[in-house]
Amino acid sequence: MKRGNLQTEADLAATFQVSPTAFAGYAIGIIAVDLIYPKVPGNVANATTFDFPVLYEVVDFEIEQLFEGSEQIKEQIISAAKKLEKQGVRAIVGACGYFGHFQEAVAEAVAIPVFLSSIIQVPIIKIGLKKEQKILTLVASGKDINEAFFCSSGADLSDCTICEIGALESFSSIRWGKTTLDNQKLSADLVEIVQKQLAESPEIGAILLECSDLPPYSYAIQQAAGLPVFDFNSLIHWVYYSVVQTRYYGHF
Structure with a gap:
């Protein structure tokens, strides 16, 4: 069975609550700058890079502001993180290493783990x-x-x-x-x-x-x-497997 699927009779008999969001199953939320250029597979901004669903939240400012760590964009980044948290993701990453300027501020603003920079x-x-x-x-x-x-x-x-x-x-x-x-x-x-x-x-x-x-x-x-x-993908996979654990089956 695929990761996250119901796997046992006990699972099938379990009681589930209604999801508080319109969608479910996105463990990783990614904050990405609104930039237009070719995004080939492997790029964090290309969803086919991952073998699990990711949820993007776009922020809109000049990339140079992110490189510099401008205080003018901090609240927009925090707002994006809070929106991802509200939508049910289990951890948040950034789609640029320079999001690291705001690692502490974002981690303090939400109740889920934050790993903004490679x-x-x-x-x-x-x-x-x-x-x-x-x-x-x-x-x-x-x-x-x-x-x-x-x-x-x-x-x-x-x-x-x-x-x-x-x-x-x-x-x-x-x-x-x-x-x-x-x-x-x-x-x-x-x-x-x-x-x-x-x-x-x-x-x-x-x-x-x-x-x-x-x-x-x-x-x-x-x-x-x-x-x-x-x-970035080694980071994202590491984070994913920490927030979405799985059962193991086999012989011993």
Whole structure:
């Protein structure tokens, strides 16, 4: 049976209450900025990325405001989180690493778990590495990366080697909202930049992709680097399996 289906006679005999919302079954709520550009499978903003239903709530502001962590957009993000909570999701994530600016504010505003940024994974990645090893972290906007931003996600900037990919021409379709994307070129460019970083920094022991648009390229990056690659989807799947547990069946 699929996860979440009724599986036993006891389930069938159970008493259920009416759902307080128009829909049910969305465990993960995703806050996403209203941006128009090609969103290929693997992108957090493409629902076919996931083998479980997700519920999106759109916020409308300039992406640069999110990169900067502008206070002007905080209430809109909190409002989106509260709406997702009211619709019955069990946990909330963001669809951009820079939502991490608002991690604490949103977590305090709702009664369900909040994991807004892929940067949240830094401490758990680091604990699996040698003390001298670093996490190569690909980010969309290098100028907006600082210690305070990392701290907002419970992470330490010193654990990472930052590499900006926002200036890549092949990334410009995503960065500036163009209607066409050379997927093969972007994949090749990301692999090239990672290989260069690894050649220059042998202390790198793992790779983290900050941007929610980069998971489609995690496979190619891992094949080239031979290292663990963490991204938004590794975070979202981890969160999902914590809030939607399942029974196990078999022999022993």
